[in-house]
Amino acid sequence: MTVVSGVRVIAGDRVIEDGFVRISGDRIAEVGAEPTAAHTGHTVVPGxxxxxxxxxxxxxxxxxxxxxxxxxxxxxxxxxxxxxxxxxxxxxxxxxxxxxxxxxxxxxxxxxxxxxxxxxxxxxxxxxxxxxxxxxxxxxxxxxxxxxxxxxxxxxxxxxxxxxxxxxxxxxxxxxxxxxxxxxxxxxxxxxxxxxxxxxxxxxxxxxxxxxxxxxxxxxxxxxxxxxxxxxxxxxxxxxxxxxxxxxxxxxxxxxxxxxxxxxxxxxxxxxxxxxxxxxxxxxxxxxxxxxxxxxxxxxxxxxxxxxxxxxxxxxxxxxxxxxxxxxxxxxxxxxxxxGALREGLRADLVLLDEALQVQRVMRAGAWQS
Structure with a gap:
């Protein structure tokens, strides 16, 4: 189980400022808010x-x-x-x-x-x-x-x-x-x-x-x-x-x-x-x-x-x-x-962006590529 937390998550029409994405295997298991997490300043978008x-x-x-x-x-x-x-x-x-x-x-x-x-x-x-x-x-x-x-x-x-x-x-x-x-x-x-x-x-x-x-x-x-x-x-x-x-x-x-x-x-x-x-x-x-x-x-x-x-x-x-x-x-x-989206059940493809929207890390099918 991998959790990306303390991030702004762009999930469809929602912008979750204190969000997380939980990954199980190669799938997205959960997307939600976690206000207690320390915010990294990063944004997560779908691959x-x-x-x-x-x-x-x-x-x-x-x-x-x-x-x-x-x-x-x-x-x-x-x-x-x-x-x-x-x-x-x-x-x-x-x-x-x-x-x-x-x-x-x-x-x-x-x-x-x-x-x-x-x-x-x-x-x-x-x-x-x-x-x-x-x-x-x-x-x-x-x-x-x-x-x-x-x-x-x-x-x-x-x-x-x-x-x-x-x-x-x-x-x-x-x-x-x-x-x-x-x-x-x-x-x-x-x-x-x-x-x-x-x-x-x-x-x-x-x-x-x-x-x-x-x-x-x-x-x-x-x-x-x-x-x-x-x-x-x-x-x-x-x-x-x-x-x-x-x-x-x-x-x-x-x-x-x-x-x-x-x-x-x-x-x-x-x-x-x-x-x-x-x-x-x-x-x-x-x-x-x-x-x-x-x-x-x-x-x-x-x-x-x-x-x-x-x-x-x-x-x-x-x-x-x-x-x-x-x-x-x-x-x-x-x-x-x-x-194409950060939604439960879809393949765990996501891009971690910094405050300038520059790519920091890329995940494909639940595995970090960079």
């Missing part, structure tokens, strides 16, 4: 859940190398991310298949929570840092083969809803228990809502990689923000989104539909320099990653603890920021019964 991350610590998920994936996962774990998807970028069919097979064992081990395909069924006009050479229209046969090969590992797929066959692909994903996301899209408002009607429930890094909103042509941004069934991803790094945009968008969705993500690439935690993302050259300067060929934003160098602090700095409350960094993304990929 962060990142549903969109391409790499970090100099390692990448995008090549499908299991060793690289372990290194990237370990890097983000050190920053409080106790649950993450391995996000792949637009790639040839052979690489998508080999990566799926390579990562299935890591999902079985619990290193990863699943695989996210960001592409290849994306808009040429809004492909951003995705490799345009490998973009293609949705294929039901390819999706079925990948899902079969993953044996439950494929958890999220991003699709542009305006592409030929996209709505059928979204319906197939939903039927097979895979979350469909809309992103990298030049869709109209109507085309976006058709994707939502077909079953898509996530908006991939909303505002980025999509037709910008206009008051006479609202496009995907307004459609996704307003759709009651859609969780909207936000990259809270001050580069992808202005803090005012983040605060405004969250006021529209509420924290229950806003998920912080990193969209991090291998350069997260590494020096400025030249890197690779899906076979494309990326230059990182002052921590900002951009494609060498045209300057497009190429993922980020963000970690979830930084995203959490950025959200708080933008005026979002601690409980709401915690929901956005943990509870909401866990629910978006169907894991809310296992992770």
């Amino acid at each position: 962060f859940v990142d549903i969109h991350v391409h790499g970090g610590g100099g390692a990448t998920f995008t090549t499908g190398d299991a060793g690289e994936a372990r290194k990237a996962a370990a890097y983000h774990l050190g920053h409080g991310t106790t649950t993450m998807l391995a996000s792949l970028v637009t790639s040839p069919p052979e690489l998508m298949m080999s990566a799926t097979k390579a990562f299935t064992s890591l999902v079985d081990e619990g290193v990863l929570a699943g695989v996210h395909f960001e592409g290849p069924y994306l808009s040429q006009a809004r492909c951003g840092a995705q490799n345009p050479a490998h973009l293609r229209h949705p294929s039901l046969d390819e999706l079925n083969a990948l899902i079969d090969a993953g044996n439950g590992a494929v958890r999220l797929v991003t699709i542009a809803p305006e592409l030929p066959g996209a709505l059928d692909a979204i319906r197939l994903l939903v039927e097979r228990g895979v979350v469909a996301a809309l992103g990298h899209t030049d869709a109209t408002w109507e085309e976006t809502l058709a994707g939502v009607e077909a079953g898509a429930t996530v908006g991939t890094h909303v505002f980025n990689g999509m037709r910008p909103p206009h008051h006479r042509q609202p496009g995907p941004v307004f459609a996704l923000l307003g759709a009651a069934t859609v969780t909207c991803e936000f990259v809270a790094d001050g580069v992808h989104l202005h803090d005012g945009t983040l605060a405004f968008a969250t006021s529209v969705t509420g924290p229950a539909r806003a998920a912080l993500i990193t969209d991090a690439m291998a350069a997260a935690g590494m020096p400025d320099g030249s890197y690779d993302l899906g076979g494309q050259s990326v230059d990182v300067a002052d921590g900002v990653a951009r494609l060498t060929r045209d300057g497009s934003i190429a993922g980020s160098t963000l970690t979830m603890d930084k995203a959490f602090r950025r959200a708080v700095g933008a005026g979002i409350s601690l409980p709401d920021a915690s929901r956005m960094a943990s509870t909401t993304p866990a629910a978006a990929i169907g894991l809310s019964d296992e992770v």
Whole structure:
């Protein structure tokens, strides 16, 4: 039995100033108040859940190398991310298949929570840092083969809803228990809502990689923000989104539909320099990653603890920021019964933060990692 006490506990909408978390094995046994305990000045939040991350610590998920994936996962774990998807970028069919097979064992081990395909069924006009050479229209046969090969590992797929066959692909994903996301899209408002009607429930890094909103042509941004069934991803790094945009968008969705993500690439935690993302050259300067060929934003160098602090700095409350960094993304990929909150019976994943909200220690499944 492990007890973390004398801390401020962020448990859903509750802020327990003199709180404790009791852990039994790999589960949370109890969360409560203990006014007599000496307060440490620390805050405990649920382990962060990142549903969109391409790499970090100099390692990448995008090549499908299991060793690289372990290194990237370990890097983000050190920053409080106790649950993450391995996000792949637009790639040839052979690489998508080999990566799926390579990562299935890591999902079985619990290193990863699943695989996210960001592409290849994306808009040429809004492909951003995705490799345009490998973009293609949705294929039901390819999706079925990948899902079969993953044996439950494929958890999220991003699709542009305006592409030929996209709505059928979204319906197939939903039927097979895979979350469909809309992103990298030049869709109209109507085309976006058709994707939502077909079953898509996530908006991939909303505002980025999509037709910008206009008051006479609202496009995907307004459609996704307003759709009651859609969780909207936000990259809270001050580069992808202005803090005012983040605060405004969250006021529209509420924290229950806003998920912080990193969209991090291998350069997260590494020096400025030249890197690779899906076979494309990326230059990182002052921590900002951009494609060498045209300057497009190429993922980020963000970690979830930084995203959490950025959200708080933008005026979002601690409980709401915690929901956005943990509870909401866990629910978006169907894991809310296992992770994402400090609640009795859930896996004992927690992050111990100091007064400046810097990570001090990370617990995953009841074991301290750092």
